[in-house]
Amino acid sequence: MGSPFERLTLPARVESVRAFHRFVRSGAEAVGLDLADMDKLDLVLEEILINIARYAYEDGAGDVQVAYSTEAGSLLVEVTDQGRSFNPLDAAPPDLALGLADRPIGGLGVLLVRQIVGLLSYRRQGNQNILSFRFPGPGPITP
């Protein structure tokens, strides 16, 4: 059984990402993650939060909540927004075989998240998008 969830809610904006990093660090320290893993966790969170900041709210204004629970050396993380229904796992993976001139700029964030945490789950609950993952996760799943 994990600890009760710690929660932080901030505007869904690029400028909130570093505050969320600091918030989750305390949980990461509590479960004994090393610095390299903390950076990976930061990366996963940043990619998810940037996606929400860009796409969740049509008028560009809304909140996002990050919550975590600690359990036996890992964190269970949930990221919740009230934006339009959006499952990032539905996004088509970028074509990594394209050369420099043709490689689209962008689309790499979700790929990184999936590579690092392996298992990411999405659910729509009422008017909320909820993304959750365990960190460290089960490892990369072959795309």
Added chain:
Amino acid sequence: MNIEATQFEKAILLKVSGRMDAENAGEFDKACELWISQGAKHLIADLADLQYVSSMGLRSFLAAAQRLRSLSGSLILCGLKGLPRQVFEMTKLDSLFPIYETAQQALAAL
């Protein structure tokens, strides 16, 4: 993140250190634009002291490389290690850039 530029005969060396994230990746874009507007053809990004890079940073590297390529130049990377190296490998971007171990090797190859 800190960016320190050194001018060499054939290239500009940009030593990028610290953490490159969504909030500050634009500073790298600006540094590249500045040197390109002054006629630089080849930029070398020394990432030996880069601790963290997210996809927003990758966008910046990709954009600079595409821009330089359109000008018959190049963006060369060196010193990649740790998480930044893993991030380049996971996204297969490592196959799109010339990558050297050190800035000296990158400069010698031009």
